Amino acid sequence: MQRFYFAKTVSNSKRFPVMCGKIVLVMKMKLNDIKTGQTVRIIEVGGEGALRQHFLDMGVIPGAQVTLIKFAPMGDPMELRIHGYELTLRLADAAKISVEQIIEEKKTEIKKTERKAASHPGLGEEGKYHPKGSGNPLPEDEVLTFALVGNQNSGKTTLFNQLTGSNQHVGNFPGVTVDRKDGVIRGNAKTLITDLPGIYSMSPYSSEELVSRNFVLNEKPKAIINIVDVTNIDRNLYLTMQLLEMNVPMVVALNMMDEMSGNGGAVDINRMEEMLGVPVVPISAAKNEGVDELVSHAIHIAKYQERPVYHDFCENNAEGGAVHRCIHAVIHLIEDHAQRAGLPVRFAASKIIEGDQLILDQLKLDQNEQEMLEHIVLQMEKERGLDRSAAMAEMRFRYIYKVTDNCVTRPEKSKESIRSEKIDAFLTGKYTAIPLFIVIMGLVFYLTFGLIGPFLQDLMAAGIDKLKTLTEAAMQSAGVNQILRDLVVKGLFEGVGSVLSFLPIIVTMFLFLSLLEDSGYIARVAFVMDKLLRRIGLSGRSIVPMLIGFGCTVPAVMSTRTLPSARDRKMTILLTPFMSCTAKLPIYGFFVNAFFPGQSWWIITSLYLLSIAVGILMALVFKNTLFKGEAVPFVMELPNYRMPSLRNVMQLMWEKSKDFLQRAFSVILIATIVVWFLQSFDFRLNYLSDPHGSILATVAGLFAPLMAPLGMNDWRIVTSLVSGFMAKESVVATMELLFTPQGVAASLSAVTAASMLVFSLLYTPCVAAIASIKRELGAKWALLVVLWQCVIAWICAFVVKLIGG
Numbered sequence: 001m002q003r004f005y006f007a008k009t010v011s012n013s014k015r016f017p018v019m020c021g022k023i024v025l026v027m028k029m030k031l032n033d034i035k036t037g038q039t040v041r042i043i044e045v046g047g048e049g050a051l052r053q054h055f056l057d058m059g060v061i062p063g064a065q066v067t068l069i070k071f072a073p074m075g076d077p078m079e080l081r082i083h084g085y086e087l088t089l090r091l092a093d094a095a096k097i098s099v100e101q102i103i104e105e106k107k108t109e110i111k112k113t114e115r116k117a118a119s120h121p122g123l124g125e126e127g128k129y130h131p132k133g134s135g136n137p138l139p140e141d142e143v144l145t146f147a148l149v150g151n152q153n154s155g156k157t158t159l160f161n162q163l164t165g166s167n168q169h170v171g172n173f174p175g176v177t178v179d180r181k182d183g184v185i186r187g188n189a190k191t192l193i194t195d196l197p198g199i200y201s202m203s204p205y206s207s208e209e210l211v212s213r214n215f216v217l218n219e220k221p222k223a224i225i226n227i228v229d230v231t232n233i234d235r236n237l238y239l240t241m242q243l244l245e246m247n248v249p250m251v252v253a254l255n256m257m258d259e260m261s262g263n264g265g266a267v268d269i270n271r272m273e274e275m276l277g278v279p280v281v282p283i284s285a286a287k288n289e290g291v292d293e294l295v296s297h298a299i300h301i302a303k304y305q306e307r308p309v310y311h312d313f314c315e316n317n318a319e320g321g322a323v324h325r326c327i328h329a330v331i332h333l334i335e336d337h338a339q340r341a342g343l344p345v346r347f348a349a350s351k352i353i354e355g356d357q358l359i360l361d362q363l364k365l366d367q368n369e370q371e372m373l374e375h376i377v378l379q380m381e382k383e384r385g386l387d388r389s390a391a392m393a394e395m396r397f398r399y400i401y402k403v404t405d406n407c408v409t410r411p412e413k414s415k416e417s418i419r420s421e422k423i424d425a426f427l428t429g430k431y432t433a434i435p436l437f438i439v440i441m442g443l444v445f446y447l448t449f450g451l452i453g454p455f456l457q458d459l460m461a462a463g464i465d466k467l468k469t470l471t472e473a474a475m476q477s478a479g480v481n482q483i484l485r486d487l488v489v490k491g492l493f494e495g496v497g498s499v500l501s502f503l504p505i506i507v508t509m510f511l512f513l514s515l516l517e518d519s520g521y522i523a524r525v526a527f528v529m530d531k532l533l534r535r536i537g538l539s540g541r542s543i544v545p546m547l548i549g550f551g552c553t554v555p556a557v558m559s560t561r562t563l564p565s566a567r568d569r570k571m572t573i574l575l576t577p578f579m580s581c582t583a584k585l586p587i588y589g590f591f592v593n594a595f596f597p598g599q600s601w602w603i604i605t606s607l608y609l610l611s612i613a614v615g616i617l618m619a620l621v622f623k624n625t626l627f628k629g630e631a632v633p634f635v636m637e638l639p640n641y642r643m644p645s646l647r648n649v650m651q652l653m654w655e656k657s658k659d660f661l662q663r664a665f666s667v668i669l670i671a672t673i674v675v676w677f678l679q680s681f682d683f684r685l686n687y688l689s690d691p692h693g694s695i696l697a698t699v700a701g702l703f704a705p706l707m708a709p710l711g712m713n714d715w716r717i718v719t720s721l722v723s724g725f726m727a728k729e730s731v732v733a734t735m736e737l738l739f740t741p742q743g744v745a746a747s748l749s750a751v752t753a754a755s756m757l758v759f760s761l762l763y764t765p766c767v768a769a770i771a772s773i774k775r776e777l778g779a780k781w782a783l784l785v786v787l788w789q790c791v792i793a794w795i796c797a798f799v800v801k802l803i804g805g
């Protein structure tokens, strides 16, 4: 039944802890001191907490070998190769890692292995794992729930889209802004698969990791589909080892097999199944190969609840067996507690040995037991000569290397990684990276805001206009009353029309963003820009949403979804509104033309610089207040460049548009109608033909004195600013309307115009942006953003007024 990729593996090199060949030790130093191209071995991983755990989970463990590939163009961070993949690390973090130099005297040749096809009567198939007709299947009508778990960039999204087609539901995990996608597996109505966030481990240190493990522990899916990138198998199996401990029926999907076999590598699937004790199915998600077989295995193990055959991966003779004895002692110690808490005992034991407070609390050990636990672990640390976290990570990698040595024939060097190296010579090159980044972003901007976006916008505006004229004519001939007609025409069509004009921008922006993200370029951007953003307390990843903010805040906020840390996501969202969006340009143009003709160049440049400066200032404030102290692990993988899949790109564009439209037709529509109402009626509910005397004007009049220190004690200005909340473009139109007949230029002084410019630059983002912020951070934060942006705008405008006299 198996079609491709089999091997008889004869590899027997001792890959762990020494790669190959004879090795001579030279000297001890810190990882940040090594030279480009140098290979060293890690002897100690310093640091503490989340960051250190993250290092270990990514394979930065004592004994592992690392090669320095390059430094980022600004000198920091560094790109390393470890366990056959590329990892980036900040120098300050690298300084906590001690390494020793190694000189390879002789390289062992990679043995060419003879491959032959073999059938794959795998686990999780009826007739093999349990005799045909026996077994205890779940009832027919029970929905088989699956969790899809895997590393980032392992092809999870691609597989999920293959499995479910367009039948997906996107939501949030409760309490966190981590995307949750559910879908029904095609052709299997009684299934539900949930795409969990891309993670490297089941540690409790990031919200993604917590979400994933709580999902498995609490929502109890019937089975796990663990997707593993076979071209990066060592690190990917690290997560697999932890999933196995959870004792949930599981199938491993070995993805990217097309690349693996294309490069002459192979996997002995049958042997791997034996060693892991779960079904292993080779697939290529992008090419839709092996996916059907994966589904049939997954459904089988879920239906018959076939759990992993074993999960005892600590070898009793490895390094004196200290870790093995420790784990088993702890298992016996907590068995009853784990049962009561409903936790898989092996998983709970590993986690509390690693020092996981959450699991420890759940177990409710009494004082004696806690002390016993501590003694057991201390004894292990003493015998093993490594601390608890490192010892556990090393134990897992030890088994992983045993599995891969036995089952995997690695290609010498893959075409994809050679290609990536060549591309990276430019895209992360010392002198070329930043210019190319500017060119690429410039192109994306030009296409989105200069070419495709406006074209689609015009098309849509024309359509809406047509519809509007038709409706108006129809209502007129039907004798519909004036107020209702205006509500539909001015409120609905114009309001919704202006909101819908965002849609083409969102679609186009996400087209390019998903191309950049899926190809692997965004990770490079983060690598190149990290040093710059770190100064303001963020990591390189945040540069992209912030840049998009100069185009439009809505897609900028939406694009923060891809940021790996919740803290960074929040902070970036709060900063993007400070990047002056294109919708504000008409305001600048209008005022500069009216008041400062011929000086537009420097005025508009200064406005942009001012908004960036205020943004940086805010970032520094945030860094030292709201987001103080939290370490931001910037330990990131640089995946090989890959061809983005059309289906993923389309799916993302569709999701983002749907998401935006849902908001457009709820929050934004209501806000539009409310403003229309306030503008069109007075307090006695008389319908007005222009906003003089309207409720809005009256209320604006009450607020106008607040603006007096800015020289803007005028209800017409306040009214225009409120209409700018709907869409920034309408500030100018409203002002022109309200200041007839004498005209804006004749009514305001140059200083007032200047402070008005600064105020409109910085005050609250438009309702569409606020709606996106609310979606990501909740109503409280959205309201806060409105308020503090207004306060900041007020202060800056006041300063301008003071200077101007």
Ligand code: GDP
Pocket: 150, 151, 152, 153, 154, 155, 156, 157, 158, 159, 198, 255, 256, 257, 258, 259, 283, 284, 285, 286, 287, 518, 519, 642, 643, 644, 645, 648
């Ligand atoms: P995720 O981060 O785990 O969701 O990974 P994605 O699904 O976004 O995939 C990352 C990249 O790998 C995309 O460019 C995919 O097109 C590509 N990809 C996914 N599966 C395969 C595969 O089986 N073979 C190849 N060659 N590329 C793949």
Ligand code: MG
Pocket: 153, 156, 157, 158
């Ligand atoms: Mg993805």
